[in-house]
Amino acid sequence: xxxxxxxxxxxxxxxxxxxxxxxxxxTEGEILYYRKKGEKPETLAGMYAxxxxxxxxxxxxxxxxxxxxxxxxxxxxGAPKIILHKxxxxxxxxxxxxxxxxxxxxxxxxxxxxx
Numbered sequence: 001x002x003x004x005x006x007x008x009x010x011x012x013x014x015x016x017x018x019x020x021x022x023x024x025x026x027t028e029g030e031i032l033y034y035r036k037k038g039e040k041p042e043t044l045a046g047m048y049a050x051x052x053x054x055x056x057x058x059x060x061x062x063x064x065x066x067x068x069x070x071x072x073x074x075x076x077x078g079a080p081k082i083i084l085h086k087x088x089x090x091x092x093x094x095x096x097x098x099x100x101x102x103x104x105x106x107x108x109x110x111x112x113x114x115x
Contacts (some may be wrong), residue, residue, distance in 0.1 A: 006108070030047055033047075041109055046110060050110035054070050055088075066087075074079055
């Protein structure tokens with residue numbers, strides 16, 4: 001299965017102004033990564049798009065689990081990878097998921113593939 005998602009970076013910038021948005025959608029590790037990268041909205045938009053793409057690849061959309069059950073981490077070389085928690089982990093049941101994230105022209109895009 002494949003999932004894809006697009007996020008408008010400006011919209012993500014606006015959402016960060018909401019008091020509990022970050023903690024509701026992102027894990028502690030993701031928030032630390034965002035801060036380490038200079039709190040750039042394209043960083044969050046890319047991770048958000050990746051979460052949505054993973055949910056679509058699982059065939060569920062955001063149903064049966066929370067967005068922060070999908071965690072986007074990064075290898076030492078910067079390559080993104082997925083760690084699933086709680087209900088998302090149960091739904092994936094050992095499936096291998098790979099992702100790619102990109103952003104340009106005010107849009108962040110992500111593709112997730114279950115292999």
